[in-house]
Amino acid sequence: MDASRPVVGAVDRMPEAGQGLRVLVVESDGPAAAELVQELCRHGHLATSVATAAEALQVHHGVDLVLLDLDLPDLDGLEVCRRMRADGGVPIITVTSRGAELDRVLGLQAGSDDYVVKPYGLRELLARMEAVMRRARPYRPAPVITHGPLRIDAGTRELRLEGRRVELTPKEFDLLFLLASQPGATVSRRQLLSQVWDDEWSHRGRTIDTHVSSLRNKLGSSRWIVTVRGVGFRLGHV
Structure with missing residues (x-):
């Protein structure tokens, strides 16, 4: 996958309120996909993109939300939507330049949970994502x-290690x-700052470290949190 497309972490549970969603962007326009993925990551989500229907149908099971363009090179997006809907309950927002009333009707009938017409505002898209996820879960x-x-x-907000309670500060608990x-999955420093410190960029630098x-120190071993140099951190094992 292209280096500009962040890899979705392997998560087996739905993130709670305030945590990022795993978002799959299905978009054949490479620059547009990269820009959207970047914005979603900047707002605390785990986003990745694919450019074809075949890729989308292969990887959509591991995400919380799909942003689906209808104009794909190998299969019409409406058929992709139908197949995803038949294959499971992942929420789908159609994001497309097809803005006619009939297109909207066909998109919703194919199984899309919402329909956004390009060009759109990012704040509107984020609000629609939140609304779809509230309805879905x-x-x-x-x-x-x-x-x-x-x-x-x-x-x-309690941590126990081998049955023993470990006292953490609020930020330590949120980070862990x-x-x-x-x-x-490796969580980037940018995502940690965004989600644990609410984009308070004055806390950059040594705060995370x-x-x-x-x-x-409180967990008794440096192996519990693994540093991925130049990227961020991931949870380890002891």
Whole structure:
């Protein structure tokens, strides 16, 4: 896959409110796809793009939301939408230049959850994504993530290591929970700043490293949080 297309992390649960969605952008226009992926990542989502229907049908099972253009080189997007809908319940937003009323009707009948006509505003698209996800999953209890001897309870915001409670600061808990919610995936520094520090860019620099160092000390091993040089961090094993 093109280096400009961030790889979606392997996540087996739906991110909770305030956490990024795994978004698949299906768009044959390379520059447009790269720009949209960049904007989605800047807003805290895990986004990747594919340029063909064949790729989309192969990888859509592992995402939370699909942004689907209808004009694809190998298969009409309406048929892609039908096949995705028949294959599972992943939410789909059609994002296309086809703006006629009949096109909208056909898109919704094919199984799209919403229909956005190009050109569009990014804020509108983000709002529609949120609305679609609220309808798709209106309520989910706060998750408990178990990772080896770690037990991370988002409801009580409590961490236990081998049954022993470990006291964390709010930011330490948020950082660890974000890493644990994306097992095996590397979370970038930009995403950590966006989702843990709410885009407070004044906290760039050593802040993440300081919190990672503190977490490693409290967990008793540096192997719990693995540094991926030049990219970010991922949850490890001990």
